[in-house]
Amino acid sequence: MANKGNSGTGTRSEVMVELERLDKGSAVALVGHPIHVMMVHFPIAFVVATLGVDVIYWWTGDPFWIRAGLWAAGFAFWSGVAASVVGTAELLLVRGIRLKEASWSHAVAAMTLVALAGANWGVRLLYPDQILPHGLVLSALSSVMTGFAGWHGGKLVFDHGVGILVSPKE
Numbered sequence: 394m395a396n397k398g399n400s401g402t403g404t405r406s407e408v409m410v411e412l413e414r415l416d417k418g419s420a421v422a423l424v425g426h427p428i429h430v431m432m433v434h435f436p437i438a439f440v441v442a443t444l445g446v447d448v449i450y451w452w453t454g455d456p457f458w459i460r461a462g463l464w465a466a467g468f469a470f471w472s473g474v475a476a477s478v479v480g481t482a483e484l485l486l487v488r489g490i491r492l493k494e495a496s497w498s499h500a501v502a503a504m505t506l507v508a509l510a511g512a513n514w515g516v517r518l519l520y521p522d523q524i525l526p527h528g529l530v531l532s533a534l535s536s537v538m539t540g541f542a543g544w545h546g547g548k549l550v551f552d553h554g555v556g557i558l559v560s561p562k563e
């Protein structure tokens with residue numbers, strides 16, 4: 394019967410075996426819970442909320458939504474920066490995470506998202522009259538990038554076992 398992990402010669406690549414053996418557990422955790430994973434919900438929620446607020450503003454024209462969008466975009470950006478600082482610490486401190494290509498794909502997608510979220514906040518601070526269309530377009534791009542970065546982050550945990558701490562309890 395074929396062994397999925399075999400390279401065809403009956404033995405697995407030594408590099409892959411070594412990589413899988415390396416610790417990929419979280420280094421920045423609170424009572425065993427990875428802090429990055431606890432933080433990422435905030436940028437995800439605020440980025441999507443900003444898009445929702447922009448659509449309502451486009452629909453109603455009510456200036457209340459300009460202020461709501463400024464706050465939502467600000468929280469999206471700063472909570473993204475905070476989550477990224479912790480994510481970067483994981484990436485740099487844990488060899489098993491650092492050596493995985495997938496970790497870097499996630500980091501690049503996440504940094505692109507945070508840059509877009511920062512631009513979105515900046516547009517609202519400096520040019521509130523430019524929300525339609527520039528803010529709306531940035532909100533849509535940020536939401537797409539959030540999906541991309543979040544999907545890559547999920548793959549890290551569920552496909553690569555990154556950040557999973559296995560309890561010694563049965």
Ligand code: HEM
Nearest residue numbers: 427429430433477480481483484500503543546547550556
């Ligand atoms: C440079 C920035 C970032 C780096 C280096 C990074 C790195 C990581 C790492 C190493 C993990 C695995 C879990 C852990 O070890 O804690 C992870 C998971 C994850 N990251 Fe990031 N991250 C960054 C920014 C972000 C941002 C801004 C978001 C928001 C969209 C995000 C969303 C996620 C998600 C959704 C997971 C999976 C969590 C789960 O399934 O429970 N990351 N990230």
